[in-house]
Amino acid sequence: MSDVLVVEDEPAIAELIAMNLRHAGHAVTIVSDAEAAAAAVDRVLPDLVLLDWMLPGRSGVTLARQWRSQPRTRELPIIMLTARFEESDRVGGLDAGADDYLVKPFSMSELMARMRAVLRRRAPEALEQPLEAAGLKLDPASRRVTRDIDGTPHEVKLGPTEFKLLHFLMAHPQRVHTRAQLLDKVWGDHVFIEERTVDVHVKRLREALALVDCSSLIETVRGAGYRLAQGIAG
Numbered sequence: 001m002s003d004v005l006v007v008e009d010e011p012a013i014a015e016l017i018a019m020n021l022r023h024a025g026h027a028v029t030i031v032s033d034a035e036a037a038a039a040a041v042d043r044v045l046p047d048l049v050l051l052d053w054m055l056p057g058r059s060g061v062t063l064a065r066q067w068r069s070q071p072r073t074r075e076l077p078i079i080m081l082t083a084r085f086e087e088s089d090r091v092g093g094l095d096a097g098a099d100d101y102l103v104k105p106f107s108m109s110e111l112m113a114r115m116r117a118v119l120r121r122r123a124p125e126a127l128e129q130p131l132e133a134a135g136l137k138l139d140p141a142s143r144r145v146t147r148d149i150d151g152t153p154h155e156v157k158l159g160p161t162e163f164k165l166l167h168f169l170m171a172h173p174q175r176v177h178t179r180a181q182l183l184d185k186v187w188g189d190h191v192f193i194e195e196r197t198v199d200v201h202v203k204r205l206r207e208a209l210a211l212v213d214c215s216s217l218i219e220t221v222r223g224a225g226y227r228l229a230q231g232i233a234g
Contacts, residue, residue, distance in 0.1 A: 002047035002119060003027045003175065007037040007063075008081065009055055013104075017050065020108045034058035038066070041073060044174055048115060051098070053082035061096040068097035077118045081106075131170040133228060136214045138170055147212040154212050161186070162205045169218065169228040178225040202226060 004021055008014035009032045018028040029046070031037045033056050037049070051060040060080060067073035080098040094101055099118045102111060131138045136147045136156075143163060145156040158166065164186050169177070177185070179195035187197075206215040219229045 005046040
């Protein structure tokens, strides 16, 4: 399941896309203009943006260029949706930073295939990219987690499951993940274990992070699940 932001000012098209995406298991947020889209991405980074070219006020192309110019959103996957079909338009959309370009009208099966392709291309980069939050550093290549304290790096010893859990949370900061979602993403949906198992591993992870004053990075959201805090560890 992915978090998808749909930026589309035609309500009928937006609802049709959202309905099909939700049916496929994705979480969907709909906004109708560039300002609302920018605000939504400022709050929480989605996994992918479906961005209409023609929007009231600022165009989707201008918004894509803005996201590509900022470190936080530089790697945000974007698929441009547009009625413009000339080759020059396609080139313009891709030059603005879109990962793909889909001309209206399009079939939902084609949209889903394009989304899968974009997410597949982005996934290997995300999996191997070093991550950092509040001074806590995670290197997937070496499978090391460290934090500098008074100028000295301290390594956090984690079991394989705790490492995968921390890796996932750090790769998706500020998002709330249910226990079921964590089981799917960290353990794999082929593993049939109780959701409360997640709590046990979160407890172990916090205990390990406490040794470098980072246990508060893992927040419990009552009635929802867990998320990685964006604030200062302590």
